[in-house]
Amino acid sequence: MIIQKTENSRLPDFDPNNFSFGNTFIDHMVICEYENGKWGDVKLVPYGPIPFTPAMMGVNYGQACFEGMKAYKDKDGQVFLFRPEKNFERINKSAKRLAMPEVTEEMFLDGLKALVDIDRNWIPQGEGMSLYIRPLIFATEEALKARVANKYMFAIVATPAKSYYSEPVSVKISDHYSRAANGGVGSAKAAGNYAASFYPTQLAIEEGYEQIIWTDDATHEYFEESGTMNVFVRINDTIYTPPTSEKILDGVTRDSFIQLAKKRGIEVKIEPVAVKTVIEAQKNGTLKEVWGVGTAVVTTVFQALGYQGEKLELPKLSDEESFAAMLKKDLTDLQNNLSEDPFGWRVVVEKDVLETV
Amino acid sequence: MIIQKTENSRLPDFDPNNFSFGNTFIDHMVICEYENGKWGDVKLVPYGPIPFTPAMMGVNYGQACFEGMKAYKDKDGQVFLFRPEKNFERINKSAKRLAMPEVTEEMFLDGLKALVDIDRNWIPQGEGMSLYIRPLIFATEEALKARVANKYMFAIVATPAKSYYSEPVSVKISDHYSRAANGGVGSAKAAGNYAASFYPTQLAIEEGYEQIIWTDDATHEYFEESGTMNVFVRINDTIYTPPTSEKILDGVTRDSFIQLAKKRGIEVKIEPVAVKTVIEAQKNGTLKEVWGVGTAVVTTVFQALGYQGEKLELPKLSDEESFAAMLKKDLTDLQNNLSEDPFGWRVVVEKDVLETV
Ligand SMILES: Cc1ncc(COP(=O)(O)O)c(C=O)c1O
Ligand SMILES: Cc1ncc(COP(=O)(O)O)c(C=O)c1O
Numbered sequence: 001m002i003i004q005k006t007e008n009s010r011l012p013d014f015d016p017n018n019f020s021f022g023n024t025f026i027d028h029m030v031i032c033e034y035e036n037g038k039w040g041d042v043k044l045v046p047y048g049p050i051p052f053t054p055a056m057m058g059v060n061y062g063q064a065c066f067e068g069m070k071a072y073k074d075k076d077g078q079v080f081l082f083r084p085e086k087n088f089e090r091i092n093k094s095a096k097r098l099a100m101p102e103v104t105e106e107m108f109l110d111g112l113k114a115l116v117d118i119d120r121n122w123i124p125q126g127e128g129m130s131l132y133i134r135p136l137i138f139a140t141e142e143a144l145k146a147r148v149a150n151k152y153m154f155a156i157v158a159t160p161a162k163s164y165y166s167e168p169v170s171v172k173i174s175d176h177y178s179r180a181a182n183g184g185v186g187s188a189k190a191a192g193n194y195a196a197s198f199y200p201t202q203l204a205i206e207e208g209y210e211q212i213i214w215t216d217d218a219t220h221e222y223f224e225e226s227g228t229m230n231v232f233v234r235i236n237d238t239i240y241t242p243p244t245s246e247k248i249l250d251g252v253t254r255d256s257f258i259q260l261a262k263k264r265g266i267e268v269k270i271e272p273v274a275v276k277t278v279i280e281a282q283k284n285g286t287l288k289e290v291w292g293v294g295t296a297v298v299t300t301v302f303q304a305l306g307y308q309g310e311k312l313e314l315p316k317l318s319d320e321e322s323f324a325a326m327l328k329k330d331l332t333d334l335q336n337n338l339s340e341d342p343f344g345w346r347v348v349v350e351k352d353v354l355e356t357v
Numbered sequence: 358m359i360i361q362k363t364e365n366s367r368l369p370d371f372d373p374n375n376f377s378f379g380n381t382f383i384d385h386m387v388i389c390e391y392e393n394g395k396w397g398d399v400k401l402v403p404y405g406p407i408p409f410t411p412a413m414m415g416v417n418y419g420q421a422c423f424e425g426m427k428a429y430k431d432k433d434g435q436v437f438l439f440r441p442e443k444n445f446e447r448i449n450k451s452a453k454r455l456a457m458p459e460v461t462e463e464m465f466l467d468g469l470k471a472l473v474d475i476d477r478n479w480i481p482q483g484e485g486m487s488l489y490i491r492p493l494i495f496a497t498e499e500a501l502k503a504r505v506a507n508k509y510m511f512a513i514v515a516t517p518a519k520s521y522y523s524e525p526v527s528v529k530i531s532d533h534y535s536r537a538a539n540g541g542v543g544s545a546k547a548a549g550n551y552a553a554s555f556y557p558t559q560l561a562i563e564e565g566y567e568q569i570i571w572t573d574d575a576t577h578e579y580f581e582e583s584g585t586m587n588v589f590v591r592i593n594d595t596i597y598t599p600p601t602s603e604k605i606l607d608g609v610t611r612d613s614f615i616q617l618a619k620k621r622g623i624e625v626k627i628e629p630v631a632v633k634t635v636i637e638a639q640k641n642g643t644l645k646e647v648w649g650v651g652t653a654v655v656t657t658v659f660q661a662l663g664y665q666g667e668k669l670e671l672p673k674l675s676d677e678e679s680f681a682a683m684l685k686k687d688l689t690d691l692q693n694n695l696s697e698d699p700f701g702w703r704v705v706v707e708k709d710v711l712e713t714v
Contacts (some may be wrong), residue, residue, distance in 0.1 A: 015531055023500050029411065049408030049410050050410065050411070051406030053514065054495070054510065055491070062550070064416040067466070098553070098555065098556065138411070143379045144491050144514065144515075155411035157501065163411055177541075178539060180538060181537060181541060182535060182536040191548075192542075192550065193548060195420040195421070195542075197547065198456035198504070217575070
């Protein structure tokens with residue numbers, strides 16, 4: 001790894017109690033360029049611009065995929081990644097589906113650790129605080145031809161992240177728009193999937209909702225995901241979530257929730273979730289909770305479901321009654337080194353890994 | 358418009374008889390930046406790099422759409438655009454679907470004309486030669502949050518284009534992969550649609566085909582498009598093409614072919630094209646031609662259709678017998694000012710429009 005430390009750290013200007021998530025970047029970034037069929041040196045360099053022309057294939061033909069993950073700092077200042085090998089596997093799954101070169105475990109994991117280590121002082125401490133990390137791969141070749149690119153960049157950038165507290169939201173069950181096609185790229189974390197979701201979400205917001213529950217594009221009879229999260233439904237004391245497929249992103253939080261629920265002895269059914277079943281359960285009072293899960297906010301609880309012009313209210317459960325709240329706490333305690341880690345999910349970021357890589 | 362002419366024209370090094378399409382860029386480009394809810398000045402500047410970090414939202418969340426169009430030079434050196442208002446309408450349709458700001462007619466059409474005018478000496482002359490022009494809009498804001506961006510760039514770049522001659526190809530009728538979902542972004546020229554098509558196309562190539570005929574994602578029973586082209590089928594002496602929809606790009610070449618066919622008195626049916634109908638016609642000998650149309654190569658004729666493991670051959674028609682060849686000639690003659698233009702499709706690019714805009 002080639003390391004070029006910044007000479008102008010912006011850290012003295014960073015106020016961990018007052019910053020804007022997503023727009024505040026840590027001092028460094030990792031970059032690695034692909035050309036002539038292979039990846040070059042991994043470089044840890046000051047965060048900053050790289051020259052590209054508007055003919056860059058990444059913005060013309062959308063060969064671009066990313067990951068979203070976090071580093072957590074415990075009360076002693078130890079820093080942890082959470083299941084980073086899952087993000088490594090997934091970025092390569094996305095890359096493959098978009099005909100992009102896969103990255104090596106070394107590039108991904110050593111790059112991550114080196115970046116988090118060198119900028120560990122940027123990681124805010126305290127409940128819900130973390131460093132949000134964005135590995136991505138995008139086509140950099142400059143060419144006006146709709147074909148697989150020959151040049152790519154792998155990069156890792158990061159921004160400090162605030163408390164993941166999020167208000168309960170109202171969601172609209174989609175009956176027209178969709179995020180994924182059969183035989184499409186829904187299970188890839190493809191850049192284009194997100195752009196496609198913004199307009200339908202804006203329309204839902206105009207109708208008084210905050211998010212969309214995506215349903216299958218052919219019939220709109222089955223739940224797929226919610227916003228940029230996987231979705232869970234609780235009917236009586238059983239939790240349901242759709243199986244992953246080529247249309248559903250295989251979320252790390254989803255998988256962790258399933259395992260944590262099973263550990264608590266909660267019954268989890270991984271099977272298609274029919275809109276009809278959920279609506280019926282709401283009508284007959286057996287629908288207890290519906291929520292979304294993802295790395296960014298861990299859990300977003302839904303207070304109402306919009307369906308065919310009706311707004312169906314969900315019960316307000318206390319933190320003791322709510323499976324969503326309980327599992328969220330199980331997960332965040334584990335991530336923040338406040339509980340045991342029977343699964344081996346935490347990965348310590350050693351100090352000065354730079355000296356050893 | 359702010360004009361900054363290059364002081365180092367690369368034109369003396371450009372050999373119109375020996376250049377690489379798509380990688381050779383003309384001296385200038387148009388750029389215009391969107392910020393604080395509005396577009397800034399349109400600038401005509403030397404083609405070259407602009408600094409972006411890997412946090413650029415265009416490559417993270419795929420808010421990026423483009424157009425593909427051409428300028429043609431006739432034997433007297435006059436330069437024409439072809440139906441540019443169609444591309445203007447379409448880029449705004451794409452922008453809207455991706456929750457991006459629409460561009461003004463002035464930015465788009467005056468920008469195009471100024472660019473083509475200033476670099477008119479780059480446009481190769483002769484049969485099939487042209488300047489391929491790429492207007493695009495992409496999100497430039499740097500932020501790690503899956504939301505609508507606040508900063509964008511509109512740009513126009515261009516590359517000289519060679520003869521559009523293309524060999525007949527074999528195409529696979531897709532029975533698994535798809536390019537568009539119901540309620541998705543298939544009718545937008547969204548960057549992400551192209552990345553999504555590369556891997557399925559690679560698989561088809563491994564099976565001995567050159568392209569894919571995309572079918573509807575739910576049943577694979579209906580033709581949608583072929584590669585990055587709209588598709589036409591001729592059974593006996595009637596031409597069929599699927600109606601445009603939210604899954605099918607409203608191609609300028611498609612529309613022009615329909616009008617040119619009608620002008621010739623050929624029967625054109627714009628209706629769903631069932632795979633079954635096409636296969637049956639092939640078996641009973643009434644299937645005469647299947648071809649794709651688009652700006653880049655105008656027409657690609659298919660010599661065989663792959664369906665469920667079978668390779669179904671198509672008749673080899675002479676240029677006199679082929680509707681595809683006849684309509685292609687009608688279109689290219691019109692584009693190159695070799696024939697009348699009863700439709701008013703040609704738009705002259707005046708010399709020194711720069712002085713007047
Ligand atoms: C579409 C989509 N679904 C689900 C998720 C949740 O995945 P994870 O739990 O790995 O963050 C994400 C990412 O956050 C996503 O973008
Ligand atoms: C997906 C797709 N379909 C069809 C076409 C043909 O459109 P046009 O004739 O406007 O070039 C294009 C663009 O070339 C395309 O990208």
